[in-house]
Amino acid sequence: MLYGWTGKLLRVDLSRREVRFELLNEEWARQYVGGRGIGVKYLYEEMDPKVDPFDPANKLIFASGPLTGTMASCGARYMVVTKGPLTGAITTSNSGGRWAPELKYAGYDMIIVEGRAERPLYLWVFDERAELRDAGQLWGKGVFETEDSIRRELGVADCSIAAIGPAGENRVRFAAIMNDKFRAAGRSGVGAVMGAKGLKAIAVRGTGAVRVARPQAMMRAQWAMRQKLAAAPSTGGMARYGTLGLMNVINEHGALPTNNFQLAQFEEAEAISGETLAQTRLLANKACFACTIACGRVSRVAEQGIDRYVVTTSPRNWRHASEGPEYENAWALGADCGVGDLDAIFKANVLCNDLGMDPISMGATLAAAMELYEKGVIDEAQTGMELRFGSGEALVSMVEKTALRQGFGNELAEGAKRMTEKFGHGELFMGVKGQEFPAYDPRAIQGMGLGYATSNRGACHLRAYTVSPEILGQPVKMDPRQTKGKAEITKMFQDHSTALDATGLCVFLTFGVTLEDIHPVLVAATGVDYTFEDLVRAGERIWNLERLWNLRAGLTADDDRLPRRILEEPIPAGPARGEVNRLGEMLGEYYRLRGWSPKGEPSREKLAELGLS
Amino acid sequence: MKDNGNGLRIIPERCTGCRQCELACAWVQSGTFQPSRSLIRVHVFDEQAAFAPYVCPQCAEAWCLGVCPVNAIDVAADGLAKLVLDEVCVGCKLCVIACPFGTIFYDPSVGKAVKCDLCAGDPACVRACPTRAIEYGPSEAGRWLVDWGRKINEGYVRAVEGG
């Protein structure tokens, strides 16, 4: 008998229009824990990494963890694991809300989606019943309307829905899978894979239970963790300003990428900061399931913004509240595009949610296009409108056009790498492995450069958040300008974060607690007597398995690279003026610490040590 | 019938919609994590930016109590709680039909009605709430329902009329 895990999964064959129940591989569950770990293991064992991401042979895995759906703070998460259309690498995109707990209560740890539907379908899971239903009427609809329609059709008010919007259907390479309307498995184009499979949505309702092995120990452990989390005042800061509280902090350090990384400070940062949002547009904080932090923002357009930035796809009431914007979104749609109007950012962000796109890649791709435009590489005849940095009109308009692949939006929909290469300026793509950078300039924060370069799913801030020591001073203070010690801390953060991702909890827990606080909760819930070292080792095992997958997919050490601008063009102004990223000083040491060859391949000894040979 | 005593007070402005209260209540009911068994339910109105738990208001003149043909619903000695007496309840569900708030349930696994009994004075939902959106103390039966309605209505009015 498994505890924490439900021990079952759903296998959905869209080509045959079949759903089957399967037992979870218990040995894998123990070794890879769950969530990101077990999802990666299944993908590794079942799929040829060389297939095209849009091929029916690509698999789309939704994996929750053993702590998902328990009372442990922030136990709301699931991971979408597949081959990413943006990167060609393995991707693991995480989301919260209440969809994953609902899946657990229905009785499943995972859903594995295979094949391709002849006609659009959606999956309906209600406890032991699972069926594929016609989604013809829903195709083309936004995420919000899709949710409302499915809920009406099913007549089950309490169901939770994960869906794609038009962006996923149109295979926008950074399309997201949205659940509970506003929560996103955002990056690398997981929504485009779902679209290519012809799967519009997965609705879930569960009335069952998540059982734990040692109930009393579980309640004690989760309560201790929660108390510690509540006592960490950064948690209070998160409640007050959300992630957007970082906007001013990063800008003051001169590490806020602006105008496609041409600058590292944004003059209008204050106007798009968490402080400004809280004063002018914030209505409420919102939590994901079981979350005791509540970083989510519910806000709205300011009165003066209601009639600005005309939206053509569908009329909508801009007085309605909506979620966001978060720091990353406000940075990409804001500073990176030079846009300093929160209303434009808010509308673009709502559209990204409803149309089902990753706002980071959207903003960053548009920023690259704006640079091409301002440099005269592309002109209005191609773009259909002025694409100047700072234009809120261009921002909102291009978000819509991208999701629908209309006009120049069709170019943006390919992501910044393909788009800049098409116009002969691949050097203006700011990212790694085809995925655009998030909101920290790696020239001003050296460790982030290594983290971006070595992230298995392309540039990502969530794989090794060295901003924590380098800017926020936790758990130790490290100089962001130095490279010394960064390889070691990057590896450690990667392993810890990966282990955390496997539990089904949220990475934001670590603003207040560490993996050591989470460890006893996992042991009590599962009844598996992991030592703390076992748990860290599981993180390392998963990281290396992702790496092996990427190597089999054809990626090499050459893909652990930063763009020329980051390595050679110094930041022109501000506190970090004159800095470039010195990746070369860190990467070799990182490979050594990982037990990898200079070509970035895990050694035989390392694989044996991790049980991967 | 007493209309004063210790009861729940729900402060909707503080709720973040996290459902820790549901998890805690379900734990009391079932010893597992199973929100479908919770007697307190969080309602989320996204477009109105309003979320709030909703639970038996422990009516001063309780419909469930009045309608029960076998007098299986009693008033707690020390407070507002209306209690289902398991040994008396015959599972006829009349109370479920009579309750205008939808806060008394039928549990098919035991064939009895089940409702919030305020955890004998130490409500688990109160302890579980991270933002103190549920308090326990002297209160008038169902007084919080007024705040609850106002909060949801404000969001609606804002969405329709602006301001």
Added chain:
Amino acid sequence: MARVRLLGGLADVAGANELEIAAAGVRELITKLAEIGGRVTASLLYDGSGGLKSPLSRDLRVLVNGRDVDFLGGEETRLEEKDRVTVFVHRGRGFPGG
């Protein structure tokens, strides 16, 4: 006069997000800042409850011209005319989230 930028909760407490404070160094600046917001600000800026003599809070981040003073001269960092100082409090205890 140094230009002092206050972020997040500190600005709320002090009632302004930008101040001009005459101070020869970081220690003096923090002392003056603590007085502006009274006890509340002091509690954010200092560890313990011993008032202004306690050591600076380990959660306090002070930047001079965008550079954390830990990598300059710490509390002893001198301030020049027109220096731009940023102060914020981050009291996380965990890692490696974000």
